[in-house]
Amino acid sequence: MHLALAFNAAAQDMDYSRKVIQTLTSAAFKGRGYVANGDQIASAFIAREFEKSHLIPLNKGSYFQDFQLSVNTFPGKVRVKLNNTKLKTAVDYLIDATSPAVHGKFKVVTVGRADINTPEKFESLIHKAAASFILLDNRDAGKESAEEQRIISAHVRALRSSEKLNFKGLIIFTTEKLTWTTLTYQNSRPVIQVNKPRLDPKTIQTITVDVDSKLVPDYQTRNVAGMIKGYSGSDSTLVITAHYDHLGMLGRKVYFPGANDNASGTTFMLNLLRYYAQYQPKYNTVFIAFSGEEIGLLGSKAFVKNPLIDLKKIKFLVNFDLAGTGEEGIKVVNGTIFRKQFDLLSKLNTQYQLVPKVEIRDEACKSDHCPFYQQGVPSFFIYTMGGIQAYHDVYDKAETLPLTEFEHYFQLMVKFFATF
Ligand SMILES: [Zn+2]
The missing domain is CATH 3.40.630.10 (Zn peptidases)
Structure with missing residues (x-):
């Protein structure tokens, strides 16, 4: 040519x-x-x-x-407010791909990783959070031993998807990049990842959610x-x-x-x-x-x-x-x-x-x-x-x-x- x-x-x-x-x-x-x-x-x-x-x-x-x-799809409303702060979808937070629909205003129980490093503490948290969302401040793993990390990881997994636990939903505060995916199934509770550096998780008392999801x-x-x-x-x-x-x-x-x-x-x-x-x-x-x-x-x-x-x-x-x-x-x-x-x-x-x-x-x-x-x-x-x-x-x-x-x-x- x-x-x-x-x-x-x-x-x-x-x-x-x-x-x-x-x-x-x-x-x-x-x-x-x-x-x-x-x-x-x-x-x-x-x-x-x-x-x-x-x-x-x-x-x-x-x-x-x-x-x-x-x-599992999210064809309708997807709105999240922490206290009175409206979060920006896919910028400040993501709904996990496995989340079911959830609507309403709920109390938030805030914990750090150190609050779930023993089975006893974990059990009392679940008891306390029965009708609430749990907010896990996952931003700093601090100086955890390998054994502690193993226990905490198992508890986080249970918070995410265990059918046996009875509470409303999970909010994970993270500094990690928000990365979405798409999945074939739905879990029993919603999980919301939040990455909003200027929001202090200790001040959060309520969550207002309006999330439609359809499997x-x-x-x-x-x-x-x-x-x-x-x-x-x-x-x-x-x-x-x-x-x-x-x-x-x-x-x-x-x-x-x-x-x-x-x-x-x-x-x-x-x-x-x-x-x-x-x-x-x-x-x-x-x-x-x-x-x-x-x-x-x-x-x-x-x-x-x-x-x-x-x-x-x-x-x-x-x-x-x-x-x-x-x-x-x-x-x-x-x-x-x-x-x-x-x-x-x-x-x-x-x-x-x-x-x-x-x-x-x-x-x-x-x-x-x-x-x-x-x-x-x-x-x-x-x-x-x-x-x-x-x-x-x-x-x-x-x-x-x-x-x-x-x-x-x-x-x-x-x-x-x-x-x-
Ligand atoms: Zn690809």
Whole structure:
């Protein structure tokens, strides 16, 4: 390709990428979870992109593969007040993903870690707190012995989820970053994590909560899968995957944009399929955007259980999850397992000087490559390192996603796939 054209194409791709990430992380996509059809809106958008590049649908003429999951959702009100201070959702506090609905004004019994370091103290606390919320000031572990820590940890676990204890709910004061998740079940009591440095937990006497939550045992969501035929005529396939789901919504207004996790990887995959739609690959190349990753790799597990392609024919699979930074290079999960492919990737990077570093990692069942790997499919899960610290919070947004190495990373992966 002519040099000027090459530059043009690259610039165009970054425009496309920023636009797609902007779209996937927009309020209209509801955090790509299971409230207000976030997952349906996102998967429909991805399927349209597949269609524009004329991918072959993998499921009897459809790009979609439906499956069901159980999920605890927060589709209605989410409001918390301590004394008369209204807390800002997802900024000052988070409702644990397992929390049931809770409404009303309750007394608060405040304790420190030292107040639950023996079974006797713990029992008297539970007795005292019967109709109240317990506020655990968990900010300073102080000088606890290992044994003390073990007892306190067991008590905290019991406060969080033991069905046998009888009190209203738990507030945990913490200095740790608030990190949300999404889970398939509900516990019997609400748990609220608070990180608000200027609030003194000793002054808190009441909590006013208005939290709607709904356990949906049979939510129907969907993966998106399509293929570009290779020119070799071989029935071997390369597979490129990324999860498009994220954490969805916490209440009616707050949504988790998930720019790095994983609008970035989804967009990276869309770039690859646009590229291969233009430059036909040697092998059949399958693209899968998974739902259900954040809630336990449920989309990839569903796919492996009902595969739309022959898993035995997969030459190699690469899963992209977190592709939006790169200041510190990329990390390759399963690099030690598929050492030959790792060395190839690393060598290509040295030769063409693309990303700052290509680091090796052992196996880690942390993303959607894993269910495939467990079925014997040779696979990598690659993520970018460095840059922003935002993760599973409301700060993982398109505006602050650096996309530092996005183009270099893309070029590296195209060169890597060409080695097969
Ligand atoms: Zn992810």
